[in-house]
Amino acid sequence: MTTVQGQAPTLAEATATAAAVRHAVQQVVVGKDEVVDLALVALLAEGHLLVEDVPGVGKTLLAKALARSIDCSVRRIQFTPDLLPSDVTGVSIFNQERGDFEFRPGAVFANVVIGDEINRASPKTQSALLEAMEEQQVTVDGRTYPLPPPFLVVATQNPVEMDGTYPLPEAQRDRFMVRVAMGYPRPEDELRLLGTHVGTDPLLAMSPVADAEEVRRAVAAVAEVHVSEALRHYVLALTQATRTHPDLRLGASPRAGLQLVRAGRALAALVGRDHVLPDDVAHLAVPVLAHRLLPSARGRTARKDPATVVREIVAATPVPGARG
CATH class of the missing domain: 3.40.50.300 (P-loop containing nucleotide triphosphate hydrolases)
Incomplete structure (x- = not known):
């Protein structure tokens, strides 16, 4: 390219x-x-x-x-x-x-x-x-x-x-x-x-398909993908819900919300879309948020890991334009 x-x-x-x-x-x-x-x-x-x-x-x-x-x-x-x-x-x-x-x-x-x-x-x-x-x-x-x-x-x-x-x-x-x-x-x-993969290293056959400058330009373009105000409120609702959930003792930080928005832009760019959808945020909620969270004593007793809690929060949070 x-x-x-x-x-x-x-x-x-x-x-x-x-x-x-x-x-x-x-x-x-x-x-x-x-x-x-x-x-x-x-x-x-x-x-x-x-x-x-x-x-x-x-x-x-x-x-x-x-x-x-x-x-x-x-x-x-x-x-x-x-x-x-x-x-x-x-x-x-x-x-x-x-x-x-x-x-x-x-x-x-x-x-x-x-x-x-x-x-x-x-x-x-x-x-x-x-x-x-x-x-x-x-x-x-x-x-x-x-x-x-x-x-x-x-x-x-x-x-x-x-x-x-x-x-x-x-x-x-x-x-x-x-x-x-x-x-x-x-x-x-x-x-x-x-x-x-037996007897051969598949990495040896790989050749670069992009360079650092192309990646820098891609990153700059992704940063311009549109995020609506309603979607920002949706991200805020998700992160705040993790801070008050009884099954968690450590919720998502403000950095987590920022990174969820940035990840949503990147996911939209992967399919060539110039705006982020609520589905992008919901899809990314577990891989972006769950590893930052710590379960409470109640959560450990119920054997609910943070990923399960995040899925419950996503299911319970109104989606912009769909309800609420």
Whole structure:
């Protein structure tokens, strides 16, 4: 895909870029179209993606495929218990020849950062990503270094019940726009994997279908997708309902509402629509909100996870233009 330099980015450009990346990733991540679309939502909305599931279902494969489909800088961080915050952000080292300190960037200095098994590192190391994910910059020894746009963190994690894992801090979970679960493939998709992925690495056949500039233009175009005042009230009603629900002790933050609106714009852009519908918001409510919420004692007793509570809230909240 080519773009005309100097012209304002268009929605058609964004939709075409997203379609090309989607097709490339779907050739590798088989049978997970919904997961791929949510990954693209995070990319187009300048968010970050958290992929959570048991080992062996393709979490890292999704992250790598998304990164390989874009011609941009990519760094991978393997999170381990002995990983240090400076390994992520960078460190200032004294240069004897110059007689001064020089900054050596860490692995976070890339357009796409793959954080593999992020919850196997200590909370202190996990927190090294907080500033980068929220402000797209890193501060080391009092100096601030900007990160290159576009900037996307794709982190994978195993369920907290697995050995050797730490729960992600609430502040870090809140910085991930979207959380997805891969799930096991359907039998027909797994049979296809057994025929095409045995003995060969499907990633080796991938070539970039977009570059960093095209993604930047797509992000700019998505930011112009229209969100009506009624829809903003709808998002507010959803987030406020999570703060008062008896089955939750931690509701959605204002950041969660902002990211739900941005994600809705990206989802609309995926299909070439220049405005967000209530259905977009309802569809995204669980992947955008549920991972930020914590159940109350009542919720744990009733064995209701946050995703179930969000679905109940969506079902009970009047939709603009439909009722109320």
